[in-house]
Amino acid sequence: MSRPSLTERISLTKKAREEKQRARRRRVVSKRDGMRYEVDGESLLCFCSNDYLGLAQHFTVSSAFQDAAARLGTGSGASHLVCGHFSEHDALEREVAEWLGYPSALLFSSGYQANLAVAQAFLGEGDVSIQDRLNHASLIDAARLAGASLRRYPHVDAEGALRQLRGNPEGAAMVVTDGVFSMEGDVAPVRALALIARVQHATFVVDDAHGVGILGTDGRGTVAAAGLGLNEVPLQVVTLGKALGGEGALVLGDQAHIEHLKQNARPYIYTTASAPASAAASRVALQLARRESWRRERVFANLARLRQGLLGAGFELPGSDSAIQSIPCGSDEIALAMSAALEAQGIWVSAIRPPTVPENSARLRVTLSALHSDADIDSLIAALRWSRDAVGTGYRAE
Known part of the structure; x- marks a missing residue:
């Protein structure tokens, strides 16, 4: 019996990953100003950074x-x-x-x-x-x-x-x-x-x-x-x-x-x-x-505004009182489509898929920062509503 080929293993792993739409890619950030990121040459409002208090650029x-x-x-x-x-x-x-x-x-x-x-x-x-x-x-x-x-x-x-x-x-x-x-x-x-x-x-x-x-x-x-x-x-x-x-x-x-x-x-x-x-x-x-306690206070004000807006729009949200808000999508395909639709509107929210989360629990992971304004939160709510409705009727971003 011959040894397993690592080259063959790599190929099979890649094929399985691509069939399940689970290939990940790195996005290149060239500049950021608060929660406004320049990503691959495009300006996006970021809702996927863990910089909760906005101190990374202070x-x-x-x-x-x-x-x-x-x-x-x-x-x-x-x-x-x-x-x-x-x-x-x-x-x-x-x-x-x-x-x-x-x-x-x-x-x-x-x-x-x-x-x-x-x-x-x-x-x-x-x-x-x-x-x-x-x-x-x-x-x-x-x-x-x-x-x-x-x-x-x-x-x-x-x-x-x-x-x-x-x-x-x-x-x-x-x-x-x-x-x-x-x-x-x-x-x-x-x-x-x-x-x-x-x-x-x-x-x-x-x-x-x-x-x-x-x-x-x-x-x-x-x-x-x-x-x-x-x-x-x-x-x-x-x-x-x-x-x-x-x-x-x-x-x-x-x-x-x-x-x-x-x-x-x-x-x-x-x-x-x-x-x-x-x-x-x-x-x-x-x-x-x-x-500066105002930073934490701002995060929780953003949290309350986001949850009120999304729950009022019919989104089902898991119970979370932290800066991390998970929006269930179920399938990898829907999570990817929602993320792409958000990006088409200038919003950056990553699609989280297995194996990072359990099977059949793909979601959008929204993170909130003290640097997000009321207008930013409102933009996110509007973009999520549009993306949900558009993806539900078959929309897929180019």
């Missing part, structure tokens, strides 16, 4: 990046444990930990790396990772990297998590959930999950990528909004690339957990540290997010 944030780059260079030059850990990295760790009420924090180059690190450093063969079925892909991959058993419970079903824990009593256990689910926009039942984890002697981990900066008092996220902290959620993952408009992520915990990560997490040990200028920019973005 003058003060950009200036901090430029000043730090002038002093410290554009790259760190090494991993954190060699010579790549700069004062800006160190200050960012301290400031985020203080903001969220945790003793310590560890900075990673991306949220994906942070999630891989948590599972790999703490779990191994014979252990179990109990996860929401709609968790982010990085959390699922993390359990696999660790060699732990992955057990998934129905979406936001705390009792399902309890059943999985009771059914897997051997070895160390982690209960892991998104805080705000990236495709649904709904919030995990963190209080119930925290209680279950404590009773079952499991470690509770919350990846709050889409909650921190938006939800709770001072924008401190899902965990704080539920009245929880270190005692209930020993490990929390916070990304900088969403509401804070930058890049990278931090894992928060007590000093013992964070030191263990520092000494054992392969995604931390063997990765070049992010640019110190990026950390400097994130520190300023954090200060703005904490000080």
